[in-house]
Amino acid sequence: MGKLSGKTALVTGGGRGIGRGISERLGRDGALVAVHYGNDEAAAKETVRTIEAEGGRAFAFRTELGVPGDAEALWAAFDEQIARYDERGGLDILVNNAGVLASGAIDQIDEAAYDRVFAINTKAPFFIIKHGLTRLRDNGRIINVSSGVTKVAIPDVIAYSATKGALDTLTFTLAQGLGARGITVNAVAPGTIETDANPWVKDPEGRKQIAAVSVFNRVGRPADIGDAVAFLASDDARWITAEVIDVSGGSALGI
Ligand SMILES: NC(=O)c1ccc[n+]([C@@H]2O[C@H](COP(=O)([O-])OP(=O)(O)OC[C@H]3O[C@@H](n4cnc5c(N)ncnc54)[C@H](OP(=O)(O)O)[C@@H]3O)[C@@H](O)[C@H]2O)c1
DSSP states (O other): OOOTTTTTETTTTTTSSSHHHHHHHHHHTTTTEEEESSHHHHHHHHHHHHHHTTTTTEEEOOOOOSSSHHHHHHHHHHHHTTTTTTOOOOOEEEEEEOOOOBBOOOTTOOOOHHHHHHHIIHHHHHHHHHHHTTEEEEEEEEEEEEEGGGSOTTTTTHHHHHHHHHHHHHHHHHHHHHHGGEEEEEEEOOSBBSTOGGGGSSSHHHHHHHHHHHOOSHHHOOHHHHHHHHHHSSSTTTOOOEEEEEEEBBBBBOO
């Protein structure tokens, strides 16, 4: 029996990168994992296969985020799939992980780029939570994937950083409202993690530079985030809410 046996988790963007690290760990802990994806069906199916190969249960489902009606479409697709696995429907753990980077300083970001990054990173989680509250059981968990860039100023990713700052405020404010139902709302804030979003970590020089930002002198891995999310999802974290947990390997601590 894993710590999450009998629980259902939904991980947005759960098929690859950090989302895969989260999906796999929650699956290993015994949760039935709903692996949401936007485009990359092969990656999502591969994640499901890995979870099943380790004795877990998972399914993949697709919806595009960042478009009108995205949250309702996500829940409609989830409801249809979950009915095949659990007659209760609903879920216990919602992880808002899907996100995109928008590079560019304030003089380079145009309105379309700004709207898109906010639509995917901030508006989608807001409405996924809004429409998910009737499905999320009491004593459930909401975990949002934020970023260390809300604490370390990087002008070249200013719009992206602002999307994550808004997510932190959403986390904090929701926690106040949902406490009466025993639901905790937290965020994790990774530093640079080795995923498709950071292709420069494949370059030896870029990798060395990024590693040096952490006190542990290595680049973060999806499993580093998955393990922290699994803790927040577990009963061990029942007394923790409204927190943004830094999971950056002590990035940018010194000057
Ligand atoms: N990597 C880092 O260094 C880092 C650091 C701090 C925070 N984060 C945050 O961590 C989260 C995951 O990042 P990552 O590095 O793992 O990114 P990634 O490898 O690029 O994966 C992004 C995930 O989000 C999904 N997604 C993106 N846009 C979508 C859309 N419009 N509709 C539906 N799904 C969409 C993708 O689905 P498909 O697989 O179907 O394409 C994919 O699963 C993001 O919120 C990111 O901001 C990342």
